Amino acid sequence: MTGEPLLHLPLEDMHVAAGARFGGFAGWSMPLTYPAGVMKEHLHTREHAGLFDISHMKLISVSGPGAADLLARACPLDPAKLEISQSKLTFFLNDEAGILDDLIVTRLGEDRFMVVANAGNAAADIVHLTALAKDFDAVVEPLDRVFLAIQGPQAEQVLAGTGFDVPLLTFMHGVEPRPGWFMSRSGYTGEDGFEIGLPADDARQLVEKLLSDPRLMWIGLAARDSLRLEAGLCLHGNDITPDTDPASAALMWAIPKELRASGDFIGAAALRTIVENGPxxxxxxxxxxxxxxxxxxxxxxxxxxxxxxxxxxxxxxxxxxxxxxxxxxxxxxxxxxxxxxxxxxxxxxxxxxxxxxxxxxxxxxx
Amino acid sequence: MATTYFTEDHEWIRVENGVATVGITDYAQEQLGDLVFVELPETGRTLKKGDTAVVVESVKAASDVYAPADGEITEANAALSSDPSLVNSAPTADGWLWKMKLADEGQLSGLMDEAGYKAMIG
Missing domain, CATH: 2.40.30.110 (Aminomethyltransferase beta-barrel domains)
Known part of the structure:
Protein backbone atom coordinates (compact mmCIF):
# COMPACT_ATOMS: atom_id res chain seq x y z
CA MET A 1 0.00 0.00 0.00
CA THR A 2 3.05 2.29 0.23
CA GLY A 3 2.64 5.41 -1.83
CA GLU A 4 -1.10 4.91 -2.24
CA PRO A 5 -3.15 7.68 -0.66
CA LEU A 6 -5.14 6.43 2.31
CA LEU A 7 -8.88 6.02 2.01
CA HIS A 8 -11.05 8.07 4.36
CA LEU A 9 -14.00 6.91 6.42
CA PRO A 10 -17.34 8.54 5.52
CA LEU A 11 -17.72 9.61 9.17
CA GLU A 12 -14.14 10.88 9.51
CA ASP A 13 -15.31 14.34 10.59
CA MET A 14 -17.12 12.78 13.55
CA HIS A 15 -13.90 11.06 14.64
CA VAL A 16 -11.94 14.28 14.25
CA ALA A 17 -14.53 16.06 16.38
CA ALA A 18 -14.17 13.30 18.99
CA GLY A 19 -10.42 13.95 19.16
CA ALA A 20 -9.25 10.75 17.43
CA ARG A 21 -5.63 10.10 16.61
CA PHE A 22 -5.42 8.55 13.13
CA GLY A 23 -3.10 6.03 11.56
CA GLY A 24 -2.94 3.95 8.41
CA PHE A 25 -4.36 0.44 8.43
CA ALA A 26 -5.08 -1.76 5.40
CA GLY A 27 -5.07 1.30 3.16
CA TRP A 28 -7.42 3.33 5.33
CA SER A 29 -6.89 6.30 7.62
CA MET A 30 -8.38 4.90 10.81
CA PRO A 31 -9.01 6.26 14.30
CA LEU A 32 -6.42 4.45 16.44
CA THR A 33 -7.30 6.00 19.78
CA TYR A 34 -9.52 8.72 21.19
CA PRO A 35 -8.52 10.99 24.10
CA ALA A 36 -9.47 8.33 26.69
CA GLY A 37 -6.62 6.15 25.41
CA VAL A 38 -6.38 2.48 24.52
CA MET A 39 -6.45 1.20 28.10
CA LYS A 40 -9.66 2.99 29.12
CA GLU A 41 -11.28 2.29 25.77
CA HIS A 42 -10.56 -1.41 26.10
CA LEU A 43 -11.83 -1.66 29.68
CA HIS A 44 -14.88 0.46 28.91
CA THR A 45 -15.90 -1.94 26.15
CA ARG A 46 -15.70 -4.94 28.49
CA GLU A 47 -17.57 -3.12 31.28
CA HIS A 48 -20.10 -1.06 29.34
CA ALA A 49 -20.21 -0.64 25.58
CA GLY A 50 -17.96 0.60 22.81
CA LEU A 51 -18.73 2.04 19.38
CA PHE A 52 -16.35 1.14 16.57
CA ASP A 53 -16.28 2.54 13.04
CA ILE A 54 -15.34 -0.50 10.96
CA SER A 55 -16.34 0.97 7.60
CA HIS A 56 -12.97 -0.13 6.25
CA MET A 57 -14.49 -3.61 6.12
CA LYS A 58 -16.61 -4.48 3.12
CA LEU A 59 -20.15 -5.77 2.81
CA ILE A 60 -20.67 -7.81 -0.33
CA SER A 61 -24.11 -8.96 -1.38
CA VAL A 62 -24.29 -12.31 -3.18
CA SER A 63 -27.66 -13.16 -4.68
CA GLY A 64 -29.39 -15.17 -7.34
CA PRO A 65 -30.51 -18.75 -7.91
CA GLY A 66 -26.84 -19.87 -7.99
CA ALA A 67 -25.71 -17.85 -4.95
CA ALA A 68 -25.56 -20.81 -2.58
CA ASP A 69 -23.68 -22.91 -5.13
CA LEU A 70 -21.21 -20.08 -5.77
CA LEU A 71 -20.46 -19.73 -2.07
CA ALA A 72 -20.21 -23.50 -1.68
CA ARG A 73 -17.48 -23.43 -4.33
CA ALA A 74 -15.73 -20.34 -2.96
CA CYS A 75 -15.84 -21.30 0.74
CA PRO A 76 -15.67 -24.45 2.88
CA LEU A 77 -19.30 -23.81 3.72
CA ASP A 78 -22.68 -25.41 3.01
CA PRO A 79 -24.72 -22.24 2.41
CA ALA A 80 -27.90 -24.20 1.58
CA LYS A 81 -27.82 -25.62 5.10
CA LEU A 82 -27.74 -22.22 6.77
CA GLU A 83 -31.07 -21.18 8.22
CA ILE A 84 -32.29 -17.82 7.06
CA SER A 85 -30.61 -15.20 9.32
CA GLN A 86 -27.83 -17.60 10.35
CA SER A 87 -24.21 -16.40 10.07
CA LYS A 88 -21.05 -18.49 9.81
CA LEU A 89 -17.36 -17.78 9.90
CA THR A 90 -15.75 -19.10 6.75
CA PHE A 91 -12.82 -18.51 4.39
CA PHE A 92 -11.67 -18.02 0.88
CA LEU A 93 -8.92 -20.58 0.40
CA ASN A 94 -6.38 -20.88 -2.40
CA ASP A 95 -5.63 -24.20 -4.11
CA GLU A 96 -3.10 -25.01 -1.39
CA ALA A 97 -5.78 -24.38 1.27
CA GLY A 98 -4.02 -21.16 2.29
CA ILE A 99 -6.37 -18.60 3.80
CA LEU A 100 -6.94 -15.71 1.39
CA ASP A 101 -9.42 -14.11 3.76
CA ASP A 102 -11.72 -14.95 6.64
CA LEU A 103 -15.32 -13.87 6.19
CA ILE A 104 -18.68 -13.90 7.87
CA VAL A 105 -21.45 -15.15 5.59
CA THR A 106 -25.08 -14.57 6.58
CA ARG A 107 -28.06 -16.06 4.80
CA LEU A 108 -30.60 -13.27 4.32
CA GLY A 109 -33.10 -15.11 2.18
CA GLU A 110 -33.63 -18.19 0.06
CA ASP A 111 -30.98 -17.11 -2.44
CA ARG A 112 -29.49 -14.00 -0.87
CA PHE A 113 -26.36 -13.85 1.26
CA MET A 114 -24.26 -11.12 2.87
CA VAL A 115 -20.51 -11.54 2.98
CA VAL A 116 -18.39 -9.40 5.30
CA ALA A 117 -14.76 -9.15 4.16
CA ASN A 118 -11.62 -7.73 5.74
CA ALA A 119 -10.48 -4.29 4.60
CA GLY A 120 -7.08 -5.31 3.31
CA ASN A 121 -8.48 -8.19 1.27
CA ALA A 122 -11.77 -6.70 0.11
CA ALA A 123 -10.64 -5.65 -3.36
CA ALA A 124 -9.05 -9.04 -4.05
CA ASP A 125 -12.08 -10.83 -2.58
CA ILE A 126 -14.42 -8.99 -4.93
CA VAL A 127 -12.26 -9.85 -7.96
CA HIS A 128 -12.03 -13.48 -6.83
CA LEU A 129 -15.74 -13.90 -6.16
CA THR A 130 -16.80 -12.03 -9.29
CA ALA A 131 -14.56 -14.26 -11.44
CA LEU A 132 -16.01 -17.39 -9.85
CA ALA A 133 -19.54 -16.07 -10.29
CA LYS A 134 -19.23 -16.34 -14.09
CA ASP A 135 -19.93 -20.06 -13.74
CA PHE A 136 -22.99 -19.54 -11.56
CA ASP A 137 -26.30 -17.75 -11.83
CA ALA A 138 -25.34 -15.28 -9.13
CA VAL A 139 -24.67 -11.57 -8.74
CA VAL A 140 -21.80 -10.24 -6.63
CA GLU A 141 -22.42 -6.69 -5.50
CA PRO A 142 -20.08 -4.75 -3.17
CA LEU A 143 -22.17 -2.37 -1.08
CA ASP A 144 -21.38 1.20 -0.14
CA ARG A 145 -22.14 1.30 3.58
CA VAL A 146 -20.96 2.75 6.82
CA PHE A 147 -20.24 -0.20 9.08
CA LEU A 148 -20.45 0.21 12.85
CA ALA A 149 -19.87 -2.21 15.68
CA ILE A 150 -21.44 -1.79 19.11
CA GLN A 151 -19.78 -4.15 21.54
CA GLY A 152 -20.00 -4.84 25.23
CA PRO A 153 -22.39 -6.10 27.89
CA GLN A 154 -24.56 -2.98 27.59
CA ALA A 155 -24.61 -2.92 23.79
CA GLU A 156 -28.20 -4.08 23.49
CA GLN A 157 -29.52 -1.64 26.11
CA VAL A 158 -27.68 1.26 24.52
CA LEU A 159 -28.97 0.39 21.09
CA ALA A 160 -32.53 -0.01 22.35
CA GLY A 161 -32.16 3.35 24.15
CA THR A 162 -31.91 5.14 20.81
CA GLY A 163 -35.51 4.17 20.10
CA PHE A 164 -34.35 1.61 17.56
CA ASP A 165 -36.42 -1.55 17.69
CA VAL A 166 -33.58 -4.04 18.15
CA PRO A 167 -34.44 -7.25 16.31
CA LEU A 168 -34.43 -10.44 18.34
CA LEU A 169 -31.13 -11.96 17.38
CA THR A 170 -28.84 -14.45 19.02
CA PHE A 171 -25.10 -14.64 18.43
CA MET A 172 -24.12 -15.20 14.78
CA HIS A 173 -27.44 -14.22 13.28
CA GLY A 174 -28.15 -11.29 11.01
CA VAL A 175 -31.08 -9.53 9.36
CA GLU A 176 -31.98 -6.44 7.35
CA PRO A 177 -33.95 -4.38 9.86
CA ARG A 178 -34.52 -1.47 7.45
CA PRO A 179 -34.02 -0.91 3.72
CA GLY A 180 -30.29 -0.70 3.06
CA TRP A 181 -29.37 -1.89 6.55
CA PHE A 182 -27.68 -5.10 7.57
CA MET A 183 -27.35 -5.98 11.19
CA SER A 184 -25.85 -8.99 12.89
CA ARG A 185 -25.23 -10.06 16.45
CA SER A 186 -21.51 -10.62 16.24
CA GLY A 187 -18.25 -8.84 16.69
CA TYR A 188 -14.55 -8.96 17.24
CA THR A 189 -14.15 -8.40 20.96
CA GLY A 190 -15.46 -11.57 22.63
CA GLU A 191 -18.36 -9.55 24.03
CA ASP A 192 -22.01 -9.49 23.13
CA GLY A 193 -22.74 -6.91 20.47
CA PHE A 194 -23.86 -5.95 17.03
CA GLU A 195 -22.43 -4.99 13.70
CA ILE A 196 -24.59 -2.68 11.61
CA GLY A 197 -24.05 -1.74 7.98
CA LEU A 198 -26.13 1.24 6.88
CA PRO A 199 -26.17 4.25 4.56
CA ALA A 200 -23.99 7.16 5.70
CA ASP A 201 -26.86 9.56 6.45
CA ASP A 202 -28.61 6.98 8.61
CA ALA A 203 -25.29 6.23 10.29
CA ARG A 204 -24.76 9.86 11.30
CA GLN A 205 -28.16 9.99 12.94
CA LEU A 206 -27.66 6.67 14.71
CA VAL A 207 -24.19 7.63 15.96
CA GLU A 208 -25.44 10.93 17.37
CA LYS A 209 -28.19 9.15 19.27
CA LEU A 210 -25.86 6.43 20.47
CA LEU A 211 -23.22 8.83 21.75
CA SER A 212 -25.76 10.71 23.85
CA ASP A 213 -25.72 7.62 26.07
CA PRO A 214 -22.81 7.88 28.55
CA ARG A 215 -22.53 4.08 28.64
CA LEU A 216 -21.13 4.21 25.11
CA MET A 217 -17.90 5.72 23.83
CA TRP A 218 -15.90 5.62 20.60
CA ILE A 219 -13.27 2.91 20.60
CA GLY A 220 -10.25 3.05 18.29
CA LEU A 221 -8.41 0.42 16.33
CA ALA A 222 -5.74 -0.01 19.03
CA ALA A 223 -8.29 -1.24 21.57
CA ARG A 224 -10.07 -3.24 18.88
CA ASP A 225 -6.80 -5.13 18.45
CA SER A 226 -6.18 -5.72 22.18
CA LEU A 227 -9.82 -6.79 22.64
CA ARG A 228 -9.73 -9.33 19.81
CA LEU A 229 -6.35 -10.65 20.93
CA GLU A 230 -7.60 -11.26 24.48
CA ALA A 231 -10.61 -12.98 22.91
CA GLY A 232 -8.25 -15.21 20.89
CA LEU A 233 -9.63 -14.03 17.54
CA CYS A 234 -7.41 -14.06 14.47
CA LEU A 235 -6.29 -11.00 12.53
CA HIS A 236 -5.89 -11.83 8.85
CA GLY A 237 -2.42 -10.83 7.70
CA ASN A 238 -0.97 -11.69 11.10
CA ASP A 239 -2.44 -14.88 12.54
CA ILE A 240 -3.87 -16.28 9.34
CA THR A 241 -2.42 -15.64 5.89
CA PRO A 242 -2.33 -17.30 2.46
CA ASP A 243 0.55 -19.34 3.92
CA THR A 244 -1.53 -20.79 6.74
CA ASP A 245 -4.43 -23.21 6.38
CA PRO A 246 -7.50 -23.76 8.57
CA ALA A 247 -6.04 -26.94 10.14
CA SER A 248 -2.79 -25.26 11.20
CA ALA A 249 -4.78 -22.21 12.31
CA ALA A 250 -6.94 -24.37 14.60
CA LEU A 251 -10.03 -23.15 12.74
CA MET A 252 -11.39 -26.49 11.50
CA TRP A 253 -14.41 -25.97 13.78
CA ALA A 254 -15.62 -23.51 11.14
CA ILE A 255 -15.73 -26.25 8.48
CA PRO A 256 -18.63 -28.73 8.61
CA LYS A 257 -17.49 -32.35 9.00
CA GLU A 258 -19.12 -33.64 5.84
CA LEU A 259 -17.38 -30.93 3.79
CA ARG A 260 -13.99 -31.89 5.20
CA ALA A 261 -14.57 -35.37 3.79
CA SER A 262 -16.34 -34.66 0.52
CA GLY A 263 -16.57 -30.91 -0.07
CA ASP A 264 -15.79 -29.49 -3.49
CA PHE A 265 -14.68 -26.04 -2.32
CA ILE A 266 -11.47 -24.49 -3.61
CA GLY A 267 -8.59 -25.91 -1.59
CA ALA A 268 -10.54 -28.99 -0.46
CA ALA A 269 -8.04 -31.54 -1.76
CA ALA A 270 -5.05 -29.75 -0.26
CA LEU A 271 -6.82 -29.32 3.05
CA ARG A 272 -7.67 -33.04 3.15
CA THR A 273 -3.99 -33.89 2.67
CA ILE A 274 -2.96 -31.47 5.42
CA VAL A 275 -5.53 -32.94 7.81
CA GLU A 276 -4.50 -36.51 6.97
CA ASN A 277 -0.82 -35.83 7.58
CA GLY A 278 -1.47 -33.53 10.52
CA PRO A 279 -0.28 -29.92 10.40
CA MET B 1 21.10 25.31 39.08
CA ALA B 2 19.81 22.57 36.83
CA THR B 3 19.68 22.97 33.08
CA THR B 4 17.02 21.17 31.05
CA TYR B 5 17.53 20.15 27.45
CA PHE B 6 15.18 18.62 24.91
CA THR B 7 15.92 16.34 21.95
CA GLU B 8 14.22 15.90 18.61
CA ASP B 9 13.35 12.39 19.84
CA HIS B 10 11.11 13.95 22.49
CA GLU B 11 13.35 13.29 25.47
CA TRP B 12 14.06 15.75 28.25
CA ILE B 13 17.40 15.83 30.05
CA ARG B 14 17.81 17.64 33.35
CA VAL B 15 21.50 18.13 34.23
CA GLU B 16 22.75 18.90 37.69
CA ASN B 17 26.39 18.54 38.78
CA GLY B 18 27.27 16.42 35.76
CA VAL B 19 24.42 13.97 36.33
CA ALA B 20 21.58 13.85 33.81
CA THR B 21 18.06 12.71 34.62
CA VAL B 22 16.35 11.57 31.43
CA GLY B 23 12.70 11.05 30.55
CA ILE B 24 10.27 11.45 27.70
CA THR B 25 8.15 14.53 27.16
CA ASP B 26 4.44 14.88 27.72
CA TYR B 27 4.03 15.04 23.95
CA ALA B 28 5.89 11.72 23.59
CA GLN B 29 3.88 9.90 26.22
CA GLU B 30 0.71 11.11 24.59
CA GLN B 31 1.86 9.80 21.22
CA LEU B 32 2.82 6.43 22.69
CA GLY B 33 -0.37 5.94 24.65
CA ASP B 34 -0.77 3.87 27.79
CA LEU B 35 2.52 2.24 28.77
CA VAL B 36 2.43 -1.28 30.13
CA PHE B 37 6.13 -2.05 30.53
CA VAL B 38 9.41 -0.19 30.80
CA GLU B 39 12.63 -2.12 30.25
CA LEU B 40 15.10 -0.40 32.54
CA PRO B 41 18.90 -0.37 32.22
CA GLU B 42 21.24 -1.84 34.81
CA THR B 43 23.13 0.55 37.03
CA GLY B 44 26.76 0.83 36.00
CA ARG B 45 26.10 0.21 32.33
CA THR B 46 28.02 2.59 30.09
CA LEU B 47 26.30 4.03 27.07
CA LYS B 48 27.38 5.88 23.98
CA LYS B 49 25.28 8.71 22.65
CA GLY B 50 22.50 7.17 20.54
CA ASP B 51 22.54 3.77 22.29
CA THR B 52 19.18 2.43 23.40
CA ALA B 53 18.96 3.02 27.13
CA VAL B 54 15.35 2.12 27.81
CA VAL B 55 12.52 0.47 25.89
CA VAL B 56 9.02 1.70 26.64
CA GLU B 57 6.18 -0.57 25.65
CA SER B 58 2.63 0.58 25.06
CA VAL B 59 -0.31 -1.78 24.60
CA LYS B 60 0.48 -1.84 20.91
CA ALA B 61 4.20 -1.29 20.33
CA ALA B 62 7.71 -1.02 21.74
CA SER B 63 9.77 2.17 21.36
CA ASP B 64 13.44 2.82 22.09
CA VAL B 65 14.62 5.71 24.23
CA TYR B 66 18.19 6.71 23.39
CA ALA B 67 21.07 7.96 25.48
CA PRO B 68 21.41 11.66 24.66
CA ALA B 69 25.14 11.58 25.45
CA ASP B 70 27.95 9.24 26.55
CA GLY B 71 27.91 8.24 30.17
CA GLU B 72 27.28 5.69 32.88
CA ILE B 73 23.90 4.73 34.32
CA THR B 74 23.76 5.64 37.99
CA GLU B 75 20.12 4.85 38.66
CA ALA B 76 17.00 3.55 36.90
CA ASN B 77 13.54 4.52 38.07
CA ALA B 78 12.58 1.32 39.86
CA ALA B 79 9.05 2.59 40.53
CA LEU B 80 8.31 2.02 36.84
CA SER B 81 8.67 -1.74 37.22
CA SER B 82 5.44 -1.92 39.17
CA ASP B 83 3.77 1.17 37.71
CA PRO B 84 4.81 1.99 34.14
CA SER B 85 1.84 4.34 33.86
CA LEU B 86 3.82 6.92 35.87
CA VAL B 87 5.41 7.82 32.55
CA ASN B 88 1.96 8.73 31.25
CA SER B 89 0.72 10.52 34.33
CA ALA B 90 3.92 12.39 35.26
CA PRO B 91 6.41 12.15 32.38
CA THR B 92 8.61 15.01 33.57
CA ALA B 93 8.41 14.21 37.31
CA ASP B 94 7.85 10.77 38.89
CA GLY B 95 7.91 9.16 35.45
CA TRP B 96 11.62 9.88 34.83
CA LEU B 97 13.47 6.94 33.26
CA TRP B 98 17.12 6.92 34.28
CA LYS B 99 20.01 8.97 35.64
CA MET B 100 23.45 8.95 34.10
CA LYS B 101 26.85 10.44 34.91
CA LEU B 102 27.78 12.32 31.78
CA ALA B 103 31.21 11.77 30.25
CA ASP B 104 31.09 15.14 28.54
CA GLU B 105 28.27 17.54 29.24
CA GLY B 106 29.35 19.49 26.16
CA GLN B 107 27.68 16.80 24.00
CA LEU B 108 24.35 18.29 25.03
CA SER B 109 25.16 21.83 23.94
CA GLY B 110 23.42 21.58 20.57
CA LEU B 111 20.10 20.48 22.06
CA MET B 112 16.96 22.59 22.39
CA ASP B 113 15.73 24.41 25.44
CA GLU B 114 12.08 24.21 26.42
CA ALA B 115 11.04 27.12 24.21
CA GLY B 116 12.81 25.58 21.23
CA TYR B 117 11.18 22.23 21.86
CA LYS B 118 7.72 23.74 22.19
CA ALA B 119 8.25 25.54 18.91
CA MET B 120 9.25 22.24 17.29
CA ILE B 121 6.15 20.32 18.35
CA GLY B 122 4.03 23.34 17.47
Missing part, protein backbone atom coordinates in the same frame (compact mmCIF):
# COMPACT_ATOMS: atom_id res chain seq x y z
CA UNK A 280 3.38 -29.42 11.31
CA UNK A 281 2.62 -26.23 13.26
CA UNK A 282 -0.51 -25.13 15.06
CA UNK A 283 -1.89 -21.79 16.19
CA UNK A 284 -2.05 -21.48 19.96
CA UNK A 285 -2.42 -18.86 22.67
CA UNK A 286 0.82 -17.80 24.34
CA UNK A 287 1.26 -16.21 27.74
CA UNK A 288 4.58 -14.59 28.57
CA UNK A 289 5.81 -14.60 32.13
CA UNK A 290 6.04 -11.17 33.75
CA UNK A 291 4.81 -7.91 32.27
CA UNK A 292 6.95 -7.51 29.19
CA UNK A 293 4.88 -7.97 26.02
CA UNK A 294 6.17 -10.28 23.30
CA UNK A 295 5.23 -8.94 19.88
CA UNK A 296 4.33 -10.40 16.52
CA UNK A 297 7.40 -11.62 14.63
CA UNK A 298 9.24 -12.83 17.73
CA UNK A 299 10.83 -16.28 17.33
CA UNK A 300 10.15 -19.03 19.87
CA UNK A 301 12.52 -21.77 20.99
CA UNK A 302 12.03 -24.86 23.14
CA UNK A 303 13.90 -25.54 26.37
CA UNK A 304 16.88 -26.92 24.45
CA UNK A 305 17.00 -23.82 22.27
CA UNK A 306 15.62 -25.46 19.11
CA UNK A 307 13.33 -23.38 16.89
CA UNK A 308 9.75 -24.01 18.03
CA UNK A 309 7.64 -21.46 16.20
CA UNK A 310 6.91 -17.77 16.21
CA UNK A 311 4.51 -15.17 17.53
CA UNK A 312 2.02 -13.72 15.06
CA UNK A 313 0.20 -11.22 17.33
CA UNK A 314 1.30 -10.02 20.73
CA UNK A 315 0.64 -7.20 23.09
CA UNK A 316 -0.74 -6.45 26.50
CA UNK A 317 -4.19 -7.49 27.66
CA UNK A 318 -5.68 -4.62 29.70
CA UNK A 319 -8.51 -6.79 31.09
CA UNK A 320 -6.32 -9.73 32.11
CA UNK A 321 -3.43 -7.51 33.20
CA UNK A 322 -0.66 -9.48 31.55
CA UNK A 323 0.91 -9.89 28.12
CA UNK A 324 -1.20 -11.83 25.63
CA UNK A 325 -0.09 -13.35 22.35
CA UNK A 326 -0.82 -15.99 19.80
CA UNK A 327 1.38 -17.72 17.32
CA UNK A 328 2.34 -20.93 15.61
CA UNK A 329 4.13 -23.66 17.53
CA UNK A 330 5.52 -26.98 16.28
CA UNK A 331 2.79 -29.60 16.63
CA UNK A 332 4.34 -31.64 19.50
CA UNK A 333 4.51 -28.50 21.68
CA UNK A 334 1.13 -27.09 20.65
CA UNK A 335 -0.64 -28.06 23.86
CA UNK A 336 -1.60 -26.06 26.91
CA UNK A 337 1.15 -25.76 29.45
CA UNK A 338 4.02 -26.43 27.05
CA UNK A 339 7.03 -24.29 27.97
CA UNK A 340 8.74 -22.16 25.36
CA UNK A 341 10.99 -19.15 25.30
CA UNK A 342 10.88 -15.91 23.35
CA UNK A 343 13.96 -13.86 22.68
CA UNK A 344 13.07 -10.20 23.20
CA UNK A 345 16.11 -7.95 22.69
CA UNK A 346 18.40 -10.51 24.27
CA UNK A 347 16.10 -11.32 27.19
CA UNK A 348 14.97 -14.96 27.26
CA UNK A 349 11.34 -14.69 28.31
CA UNK A 350 9.48 -17.84 29.38
CA UNK A 351 6.27 -18.28 27.39
CA UNK A 352 3.59 -20.84 28.08
CA UNK A 353 1.14 -22.31 25.60
CA UNK A 354 -2.22 -21.11 26.87
CA UNK A 355 -5.73 -22.29 25.98
CA UNK A 356 -7.51 -19.45 24.15
CA UNK A 357 -9.32 -17.23 24.84
CA UNK A 358 -7.61 -15.15 27.52
CA UNK A 359 -10.97 -13.56 28.39
CA UNK A 360 -14.06 -15.73 28.29
CA UNK A 361 -16.45 -15.01 25.44
CA UNK A 362 -19.74 -13.52 26.59
CA UNK A 363 -21.84 -13.98 23.49
CA UNK A 364 -25.64 -13.96 23.65
CA UNK A 365 -26.35 -17.49 22.51
CA UNK A 366 -29.93 -17.92 23.59
Missing amino acids: TEKRVGLKAEGRQPVRGGTALVDEAGNPAGSITSGGFGPSVGHPVAMGYVVAPLAKSGAKLFADVRGNRIPVEVYALPFTQHRYRKG
